[in-house]
Amino acid sequence: MGSLLVIGPLAVPVAAACAYAVLGWNRATAWLGALSAAGVLACAVALAATGGGDALGGQLTGDALSAYMLLVIGAVALLAMLAGPAYLAAELAAGRTGPRAMRRYGVLTQSFIAAMALAVLASSLGLLWVAIEATTIVTAFLVGHRRTREATEAAWKYVVICSVGIALALLGIVMLHYAGTHAGVTSLGWAELTAHADRLDPGVTRIAVVLLVLGFGTKAGLAPMHAWLPDAHSQAPAPVSALMSGVLLSVAFYAVLRTKVIADAALGAGFARTLLVIVALASLAVAALLLLGQRDYKRLLAYSSIEHMGLLALGAAVGGALALAAVLLHILGHGLGKSVLFLSAGRLHQAVGSSRMDAVRGLTARAPLLGGTFGLGLLALLGLPPFSLFASELGIARAGFAAGLGWAIAPALLLMLVIVAAVCRHAGRMLLGDSPDGAVATPYSVAVPLVAGLAACAALGIATGPLHSLLRAAATIAGAAP
Amino acid sequence: MTDATFVQLLDLACGAFLLTAVLVLWRRELAAIVWLFALQGIALTALIVVLGARQGDVELILIGLGVGALRAGLLPYLMRRALVAGGGGRETQPLVNVATSLLVAAVLAMLAYALSQPLVRLSPTPATQAVPVALTVLLIGFFLLVTRRRALSQLVGFLLMDNAITAAAFLTTSGVPLVVELGISLDVLLAVLVLQVLTTRMRAAFGGTDLDELRELHD
Numbered sequence A: 001m002g003s004l005l006v007i008g009p010l011a012v013p014v015a016a017a018c019a020y021a022v023l024g025w026n027r028a029t030a031w032l033g034a035l036s037a038a039g040v041l042a043c044a045v046a047l048a049a050t051g052g053g054d055a056l057g058g059q060l061t062g063d064a065l066s067a068y069m070l071l072v073i074g075a076v077a078l079l080a081m082l083a084g085p086a087y088l089a090a091e092l093a094a095g096r097t098g099p100r101a102m103r104r105y106g107v108l109t110q111s112f113i114a115a116m117a118l119a120v121l122a123s124s125l126g127l128l129w130v131a132i133e134a135t136t137i138v139t140a141f142l143v144g145h146r147r148t149r150e151a152t153e154a155a156w157k158y159v160v161i162c163s164v165g166i167a168l169a170l171l172g173i174v175m176l177h178y179a180g181t182h183a184g185v186t187s188l189g190w191a192e193l194t195a196h197a198d199r200l201d202p203g204v205t206r207i208a209v210v211l212l213v214l215g216f217g218t219k220a221g222l223a224p225m226h227a228w229l230p231d232a233h234s235q236a237p238a239p240v241s242a243l244m245s246g247v248l249l250s251v252a253f254y255a256v257l258r259t260k261v262i263a264d265a266a267l268g269a270g271f272a273r274t275l276l277v278i279v280a281l282a283s284l285a286v287a288a289l290l291l292l293g294q295r296d297y298k299r300l301l302a303y304s305s306i307e308h309m310g311l312l313a314l315g316a317a318v319g320g321a322l323a324l325a326a327v328l329l330h331i332l333g334h335g336l337g338k339s340v341l342f343l344s345a346g347r348l349h350q351a352v353g354s355s356r357m358d359a360v361r362g363l364t365a366r367a368p369l370l371g372g373t374f375g376l377g378l379l380a381l382l383g384l385p386p387f388s389l390f391a392s393e394l395g396i397a398r399a400g401f402a403a404g405l406g407w408a409i410a411p412a413l414l415l416m417l418v419i420v421a422a423v424c425r426h427a428g429r430m431l432l433g434d435s436p437d438g439a440v441a442t443p444y445s446v447a448v449p450l451v452a453g454l455a456a457c458a459a460l461g462i463a464t465g466p467l468h469s470l471l472r473a474a475a476t477i478a479g480a481a482p
Numbered sequence B: 001m002t003d004a005t006f007v008q009l010l011d012l013a014c015g016a017f018l019l020t021a022v023l024v025l026w027r028r029e030l031a032a033i034v035w036l037f038a039l040q041g042i043a044l045t046a047l048i049v050v051l052g053a054r055q056g057d058v059e060l061i062l063i064g065l066g067v068g069a070l071r072a073g074l075l076p077y078l079m080r081r082a083l084v085a086g087g088g089g090r091e092t093q094p095l096v097n098v099a100t101s102l103l104v105a106a107v108l109a110m111l112a113y114a115l116s117q118p119l120v121r122l123s124p125t126p127a128t129q130a131v132p133v134a135l136t137v138l139l140i141g142f143f144l145l146v147t148r149r150r151a152l153s154q155l156v157g158f159l160l161m162d163n164a165i166t167a168a169a170f171l172t173t174s175g176v177p178l179v180v181e182l183g184i185s186l187d188v189l190l191a192v193l194v195l196q197v198l199t200t201r202m203r204a205a206f207g208g209t210d211l212d213e214l215r216e217l218h219d
Helices: A002-023 A029-050 A064-093 A099-121 A125-143 A149-182 A190-195 A202-219 A228-235 A238-267 A269-292 A297-318 A320-352 A368-381 A388-402 A406-431 A444-462 A467-478 B003-026 B030-055 B058-086 B098-115 B117-122 B128-147 B151-173 B178-206
Strands: A053-055 A060-062
Touching: A002 A029, A002 A053, A002 A060, A002 A064, A002 A099, A029 A064, A029 A099, A060 A064, A060 A099, A064 A099, A064 A238, A064 A320, A064 A444, A064 A467, A099 A125, A099 A238, A125 A149, A125 A202, A125 A228, A125 A238, A125 B178, A149 A190, A149 A202, A149 A228, A149 A238, A149 B117, A149 B128, A149 B151, A149 B178, A190 A238, A202 A238, A202 A269, A202 B117, A228 A238, A228 A297, A238 A269, A238 A297, A238 A320, A238 A467, A269 A297, A269 A406, A297 A320, A297 A388, A297 A406, A320 A368, A320 A388, A320 A444, A320 A467, A368 A406, A368 A444, A388 A406, A388 A444, B003 B030, B003 B098, B003 B128, B003 B151, B030 B058, B030 B151, B058 B151, B058 B178, B098 B117, B098 B128, B117 B128, B128 B151, B151 B178
Parallel strands: none
Antiparallel strands: A053 A060
């Protein structure tokens, strides 16, 4: 049973991808994507309830942390896939896509979900690397889906920068393997490396940890290797942007979390903490600076993702079970909120025909539902109650001050204040006021995931309910004290 | 194989590995760059085979030949095909000129030696003492990637980095586990194919592969 639940999240999207390859995209298969995402979500819930298992001779392991990440992947993928058919129908009506491109979209999005599931279920650093590189390859074509100059440019930058980043991570893995073999650990498994971390040579491990954090950090959109993110996230089709921003960044960040466990056990808490505080504050500063003068609402959302990845890095730097529980909750809340926003932005782009902010005026008057979800989504991302990001940001800040990292938390809070001011100014112009243009209709199949995502995000902010024990178990794994 | 021959052969392979990387910086014709990349693939193969022969490990020799088939055969073939389709060409104006590039390579080599001190200290065998060479090639590849403006030169820069990581893996620990090695090779191949498809699209959309044309997206 356990091994079935570990194979399931991989097999379901792979089967759906094969179905798309054979049958193409039509009225019947359009909802297959959502069905497969629901399957992944169901496997994640079952895995969390049964307490995990492993499969394929130990290559795949589902512990509480993997199950939690799988839950995030399933939830965000479900929202994105539910909005997919309406998005593609509108693109088809506008003549921007065709049957072949839609078939490819179906195959690639499902392979993308499968690759992310493989990344969080991999029991070794090597397989995790392969899975994360696979996500780059699959999403490159999704980013370049529209084949315009902008999309091609974004895809090129994306592949080159992320491949270089991930190559650095590979060198880090090689170094860790080198340190491991001299300490008698021949596999690259999490469990073995963590258990024998105290025997790893500190000099070599230090080099390895820097390379791993920098490498996986590139894919997670952390400064200084974040340059690809605003381009790729603003050019991809809306459901893909939702997936990339909502979960792919977090999956890459999951790799950083796993690395940190090994680093803390081998080198003490200080080394990884310093490294993460630097990248966290750099990411927050980059996001704050570029949000101030932003003119494009999709890029606004992309820079907000860099901000939230910075916050996650800050939470991870604090360490300990409390901060890590807040980080994990933040991953889910950000995934839900950001996917709602990217899906709203995609609908808005289709209606207005431009992603420039000055093309949008008085949105709440023109399209009350779309304006409402966009505005509430932004409030959620800014960390206002009742959304769960309020609770998780508060948790990270409190744990930070308690751990004596006030010197890092204080500038971070200041930068977040700048971001709140910038986003509110932009959002006010887009959402409020009168509009000379006509109303924008929002089909039900788009409205349902938007409202559901926001509702889930708000519900999590009030009570984590049945998630509580899973969250605690996952945080214990990620925040294991040395 | 005696100790002396082993060290000499290993140093020869590493020397060829480093020399090809430096020559890539020197040459500007894209065809010559691809040719040098193939030569470097052969040097990498020789390096792994020498290590395998030393350890009497047939599996390692076979892996080395597989790596060679990919790096010295398939990848250069793919790039040459892309080059023919694009009508050849030269690196017109690298951001840093050739003389300065070669000086930078010397500085990068010193940096690599300084950075790899902890690696050599852990186990000072002839093989690990050659790790700085691999790191130098890695840094040269990165430098190529950020200073060259043709799509193909950037691709070669990325592949130099990848060759260097493979060399470092074999020099330190006779390679990562086989499953991982297979996955890595497959991913590199796919990344090259993706970039090739994108180059074709870029030529269709922009009329060339000079990356200076890529200035639609910025803040």
